[in-house]
Amino acid sequence: MQIGTASPPPPSSARGTHAIEQVAIAAGSFTMGDSSGDENPADGETPRHRVRLSAFSIDATSVTNDAFAAFVDATGYRTEAEVFGYSAVFHLAVTAPEQDIVGVPPQTPWWRGVRGADWRHPGGAGSDIVDRGDHPVVHVSWNDAQAYCAWAGRRLPTEAEWEYASRGGLDAAKYPWGDEEVDDGGWRANIFQGEFPARNTAEDGWSTTAPVRSFAPNGFGLWQTVGNVWEWCEDRFDPGYYAQSPETDPQGPRSGDVRVLRGGSYLCHISYCNRYRNSARSQNTPDSSMGNAGFRTVAR
Numbered sequence: 001m002q003i004g005t006a007s008p009p010p011p012s013s014a015r016g017t018h019a020i021e022q023v024a025i026a027a028g029s030f031t032m033g034d035s036s037g038d039e040n041p042a043d044g045e046t047p048r049h050r051v052r053l054s055a056f057s058i059d060a061t062s063v064t065n066d067a068f069a070a071f072v073d074a075t076g077y078r079t080e081a082e083v084f085g086y087s088a089v090f091h092l093a094v095t096a097p098e099q100d101i102v103g104v105p106p107q108t109p110w111w112r113g114v115r116g117a118d119w120r121h122p123g124g125a126g127s128d129i130v131d132r133g134d135h136p137v138v139h140v141s142w143n144d145a146q147a148y149c150a151w152a153g154r155r156l157p158t159e160a161e162w163e164y165a166s167r168g169g170l171d172a173a174k175y176p177w178g179d180e181e182v183d184d185g186g187w188r189a190n191i192f193q194g195e196f197p198a199r200n201t202a203e204d205g206w207s208t209t210a211p212v213r214s215f216a217p218n219g220f221g222l223w224q225t226v227g228n229v230w231e232w233c234e235d236r237f238d239p240g241y242y243a244q245s246p247e248t249d250p251q252g253p254r255s256g257d258v259r260v261l262r263g264g265s266y267l268c269h270i271s272y273c274n275r276y277r278n279s280a281r282s283q284n285t286p287d288s289s290m291g292n293a294g295f296r297t298v299a300r
C-alpha cells in the first residue's frame, strides 16, 4: 500500500456485493455442546463447556444460488465440482442418465457420483436452478466457500459462532425453536420423512432444497440453521476438541485435514441421522461437494 498518495477509491467491483441480509449478534457467552442426551458420541458433542464470543454479524440465510451467481459472474470462478467434473447427488435426486453415474460409495450406497453435477445442475444433466434462485447454493466445497468469502470480504463462521447463532438465545435447547420435536404442531425444518433412503414422502413440503426463507426464523432471525442444507464452518474437526477448547473465541484445532459441517440437511431422518440439532457436528474434506451442503458467512 502507498501511504500519502492521493488515489481514487477502488472501483466498486473490487469487492463483491454480498447480497444476504445480516443479523447483528452482540458479544455474549453460552454453554456449547449437547444438553439433550441425543448426541452422537463419535461426533464429540460433549463435554459441554462455556464459550465467550466477540460480536459478529452473520447471514440470516444460507448463501443463495442468486448470490453465488453474482460471485461467479464477477470473477469467472469455477467450483471444484466443475473442475473435477462430478459431484455427489442423493440417489432420488439424480436427473442424469445412467452413463453419468461415475460411482456409488459402498458405505453410503444412497449417494451417486454424478458427472456434470454442480451448483448450476444440482441433479446432474437435465437439472437446472432456473426456479431456485432463492434456494441455498449446493455442490460447493469448503474451498469454494473460502473463494466466495474472499471476494465478498467475509469469512465462514467458527463452529462456536455457528452454534451460538443457531441457538438464537435459547441456551441449552435442542433445536433453534426450543425443545419441541421437529414434527410437533407441523414440520419445523426441512428434513427427510418416509423410509430412508428408499422413499421420501416429503411431508414437510420439500424432497431436496427449500427456499432459504422457509419455515420460521429463530430468536435471532436466522433461517434454517438446522435442516435444508449442511453449512460449512471455518474450523477443522476433531471430536476431542471440546475437552481442550479455549473459553474465548475458540478457533478450532490447529491441524487436521477435515472441516466442520453443521445443522443437518433435507436428508436427515430421525432413524438414521438426527443431526438437525443445534449441537450436532459433522465433517468432510475441504474439497468435497454434495447436493445437500452449502454455507453462510460472517463478518466482524
Ligand SMILES: [Ca+2]
Residues within 6 Å of the ligand: 190, 191, 192, 193, 202, 203, 204, 205, 206, 207, 208, 266
Ligand atoms: Ca423435506
Ligand SMILES: [Ca+2]
Residues within 6 Å of the ligand: 224, 225, 226, 227, 228, 229, 230, 231, 262, 263, 264
Ligand atoms: Ca442448514
